[in-house]
Amino acid sequence: MENILEVKRLNKTYQDFSLHDISFSLPEGCITGFIGINGAGKTTTLKSILGLTPKTSGDIRLFGMDMATNEKAIKERIGIVLDDGGFYDELSLSEMKNIVASAYKSWNENEYKAYLERFSLNPKQKIGTLSKGMRMKYALALALSHKAELLIMDEPTSGLDPFIRSQLLDILKEFMDKGGRGVFFSTHITSDLDKVADMLIMIDGGRIVFQEEKDILLDSYRIVKGDIKDLDTDTEKLFMNMDKTVFGFTAITKYADEVRKAMPDSIIERPAIEDIMLCNIKGGR
């Protein structure tokens, strides 16, 4: 499978925060979730990929091309959704669209109008009067109306109600079905990724923690609920992120078979992405 985005040893240093040797790749045909808590480095990484912030060092290639030398050609093929849209509130939808459309050679006005109709957006409405959900839909309409091959979104579901989040996820699936080559989707709301992501990349403290296919990742961890008396120095080594109460313990493990043998009475469950993210943040590895 060809990679549509490759990041190699990306470093970016601020006074109080740094990205350290960030390396990952986005295979074609995947919805990739970029997860991490607030301040983990998601937005800085996305900004570096888009050339919005100068990198200290590293190599970033999109569609096999270097952003530094092929910026315009690359950006023609990318759809962008920023967390609050990135619009001027004074402008109407139509005025903002005219600005965005003029940047793209392959702008498709009919497609844009179809999205507006589908999302019940009035082109004469002022952007400042849109709700957060409507603003996100408008951002998607702009990002998807120029035959984008890669959709890059920074926290698109943050602050949205479950219904609009579900609609957004449907649109992402539709985009991939229509021949989109990839979606790169930063979020700290991991429940959305449970539904749509194929691949997960986690960042914490400016470092990549893992890049893994979602199903493989979910299969490699288990939540264990057991009796405190089953714990000893040997068995405790099998667990991460352990919470103990007087009634028992809950923990995450990567060694489900060993746990089963050592604690046959324990309850072993499949984790959610959030559980995996939290156990990696808390340093339980």
Add this chain to the structure above:
Amino acid sequence: MLLQLVKKDFLIVKKYVLLMFLVCIIFPLFLIWRSPEYAGILGFVLITIFSIFMLLQYVSLKETQYPKASTLLCALPFSRKNIVLSKYIFCILIYLACCLIFGIETLLFPQLRNVGYEVPILLFLVVSLFLGVYLPIQYKLGYEKTKLFFVVLIMASPFVFAQSLKMENSLSMSFLSNINPVLLLAGSLITSVLVLVISSAISVRIYKKADLS
């Protein structure tokens, strides 16, 4: 593409554009009524500089108010060079609009003395020098820090205005007629263009390295 960026600047401050348009029309007429002796070159020069500066300030204020909008523009296939150049063109268009408005008014109201072509060209040089210094500083330091410059200018304006009134007579056409008009025209225009080209190149260089929020 570049024109859409210029249009964007006018759109985000459209209320103020309308206001400044009215001020540009009314101010010379106000001078005819209250101080007819100053209703020529001085009115034209002051209103042109004021219009450019005020509208540029309003645009910068809006850009500061919506920093993500600039980030989005840079994430689109717009080059940062065009984004910077659009600001210069925006200011030059305001200058041209002021010249046009004043030109039409001098035809309608003979009390407004015709300023000829020398004054607009010299004024263009002044505007170019002002933009040539101001815009690179604003790209480097940001709107918040640079607006201090604006505050100082506003505070100094009563003194500048008073001095301008004293200098009004010396700004008459006789002062310009001592210089070869062709030389004056060509020299001013070439200097203005050079200043703007160098300044925009510096601004582009600064903005290309900018870390967008």
